[in-house]
Structures are given as structure tokens and as C-alpha cells.
Amino acid sequence: MPPQLAHIRNWIFDLDNTLYPASADLFGLIDARMTRFIQDLLGLGWDEARRLQKDYFHAHGTTLSGLMAEHGVEPRHFLDYVHDIEMDVLREDRQLVEAVARLPGRKLIFTNGDEAYARRVLAKLGLEESFEAIHDIHACAYEPKPQPRAYERMAEAFGIEPGESLFVEDMARNLKPAKAIGMTTVWVNNGSEQGREPDDRAYVDYEVTDLGAWLHEILGDR
Known part of the structure; x- marks a missing residue:
């Protein structure tokens, strides 16, 4: 040492x-599910949901923190949804x-x-x-x-x-x-x-x- x-x-x-x-891009799968979660939650189109997701990430540290602060999202529900991915990569x-x-x-x-x-x-x-x-x-x-x-x-x-x-x-x-x-x-x-x-x-x-x-x-x- x-x-x-x-x-x-x-x-x-x-x-x-x-x-x-990072080239495995596993987080890319999670990232996409975060956007879909916001789409469903707020009735937004993909582009607007994507913009809001990134705004929350930069302002609050994580998308989840932004959703909790701004919309009262229950964290375990969000995390179960976004982590429901395959890990074959x-x-x-x-x-x-x-x-x-x-x-x-x-x-x-x-x-x-x-x-x-x-x-x-x-x-x-x-x-x-x-x-x-x-x-x-x-x-x-x-x-x-x-x-x-x-x-x-x-x-x-x-x-x-x-x-x-x-x-x-x-x-x-x-x-x-x-x-x-x-x-x-x-x-x-x-x-x-x-x-x-x-x-x-x-x-x-x-x-x-x-x-x-x-x-x-x-x-x-x-």
C-alpha cells in the first residue's frame, strides 16, 4: 500500500x-423508467417529463428527492418502479x-x-x-x-x-x-x-x- x-x-x-x-448503461434503463414515472404521474409528454426529471436531479441531488419535495411521492413506490429492470448487461x-x-x-x-x-x-x-x-x-x-x-x-x-x-x-x-x-x-x-x-x-x-x-x-x- x-x-x-x-x-x-x-x-x-x-x-x-x-x-x-458506465458503458454497460444499466443506469440508462433506470433513467428511462424515471422519465416514464414522471410522465404517468403528471400526465406529461416524454420531452417535458425528461426535462423535469433532470431539473429535479440537479436541484435536489436525485430525481426522487425532487419528486418527494414537489409532489409528495412515496419513495418505496418510486424505487420499486424504476429498479424493475433486467441486469443482463x-x-x-x-x-x-x-x-x-x-x-x-x-x-x-x-x-x-x-x-x-x-x-x-x-x-x-x-x-x-x-x-x-x-x-x-x-x-x-x-x-x-x-x-x-x-x-x-x-x-x-x-x-x-x-x-x-x-x-x-x-x-x-x-x-x-x-x-x-x-x-x-x-x-x-x-x-x-x-x-x-x-x-x-x-x-x-x-x-x-x-x-x-x-x-x-x-x-x-x-
């Missing part, structure tokens, strides 16, 4: 587009599975999705036994990343010290609050970033394109 990472005791990973390639990545297994310390999932969905994804990826726990949107009390309270709740729930923790995400904006409380941050730059405004990303400690390869590198395999 590189000296600059020797203090890490907690390895925290986002799920979608982080533990599998996912493939096990042995390089990643083996690297995660060898990481020293605790390993956790921190996702804006829900636990049932996350467990289906992890099973398809061969990672179902790799993580101690999943901190999902319900555990966040529906305050999603990148809201600072989401990170505080996660740290409190597992009794972890942020300064001994590393957080991996495909969306750079979700790393900023993690860095603010002392976490080491890793951005998986794979083209899935949905932010509107570029910034200097000074809160990103490591930028990687292949998570499995990077983990093997820090483990001293190459």
Missing part, C-alpha cells in the same frame, strides 16, 4: 457506474472482485439507490460477499449524496472516522462533501459525470479510469 494510503481503514464505494463500467470483473477482497479494513457501499437493488447488482458482479453493509437512500433518510448530512449519517451509522476513510465515486460532485469531512477521494472518470458546471475539482485526490487496475496498483501488484 502506498504510504499516502497506509492510514485508510474504511473503503467506501458508490455503486452505479463505479463498480461496473452486467458482467463479473474478476480483477475488481479480487482487488476488493484483498483491501485491508472495512468495505462498504454508499448509494443513492436502495439496498434491494444494490444487492441484485452486486450479485451480478460477483461482489455479493465483498461488502460489510450497504448504506442506501432509506438509511440516508432520503437526504441523498451530495447533501452533507448524507455523509455524516453514513459515518455515524458505521462508527467510522472520515480521516481513515477512502470514498470512490463516478460523479465528482459527490466527492466534494466527502473531502470536506476529511475523506480521501477517488473519482472514477468514465464519462458518466452529469454535472452542469466544470470546476477545479481540488477535492479529488485520485482520478482513475479503471478502478480494478488502480486497486491492484495500490495493492502492489503492478
Whole structure:
């Protein structure tokens, strides 16, 4: 382990587009169901529902948070609907599975999705036994990343010290609050970033394109 990472005791990973390639476009299936949900809820055409969905995402952190705030949508109903998808596009990545297994310390999932969905994804990826726990949107009390309270709740729930923790995400904006409380941050730059405004990303400690390869590198395999 590189000296600059020797203090890490907690390895925290986002799920979608982080533990599998963004090119799989699994989230694209969910994204489309979110739009259809808004169409049905509000009686809108596809384009208007799509615009509203993205507005809620950028303003509230997730489409769900926007729908809850603006329309009182029941979260479990929404999540059951949007996660009702096939996962045939996912493939096990042995390089990643083996690297995660060898990481020293605790390993956790921190996702804006829900636990049932996350467990289906992890099973398809061969990672179902790799993580101690999943901190999902319900555990966040529906305050999603990148809201600072989401990170505080996660740290409190597992009794972890942020300064001994590393957080991996495909969306750079979700790393900023993690860095603010002392976490080491890793951005998986794979083209899935949905932010509107570029910034200097000074809160990103490591930028990687292949998570499995990077983990093997820090483990001293190459």
C-alpha cells in the first residue's frame, strides 16, 4: 500500500457506474423508467417529463428527492418502479472482485439507490460477499449524496472516522462533501459525470479510469 494510503481503514464505494463500467448503461434503463414515472404521474409528454426529471436531479441531488419535495411521492413506490429492470448487461470483473477482497479494513457501499437493488447488482458482479453493509437512500433518510448530512449519517451509522476513510465515486460532485469531512477521494472518470458546471475539482485526490487496475496498483501488484 502506498504510504499516502497506509492510514485508510474504511473503503467506501458508490455503486452505479463505479463498480461496473458506465458503458454497460444499466443506469440508462433506470433513467428511462424515471422519465416514464414522471410522465404517468403528471400526465406529461416524454420531452417535458425528461426535462423535469433532470431539473429535479440537479436541484435536489436525485430525481426522487425532487419528486418527494414537489409532489409528495412515496419513495418505496418510486424505487420499486424504476429498479424493475433486467441486469443482463452486467458482467463479473474478476480483477475488481479480487482487488476488493484483498483491501485491508472495512468495505462498504454508499448509494443513492436502495439496498434491494444494490444487492441484485452486486450479485451480478460477483461482489455479493465483498461488502460489510450497504448504506442506501432509506438509511440516508432520503437526504441523498451530495447533501452533507448524507455523509455524516453514513459515518455515524458505521462508527467510522472520515480521516481513515477512502470514498470512490463516478460523479465528482459527490466527492466534494466527502473531502470536506476529511475523506480521501477517488473519482472514477468514465464519462458518466452529469454535472452542469466544470470546476477545479481540488477535492479529488485520485482520478482513475479503471478502478480494478488502480486497486491492484495500490495493492502492489503492478
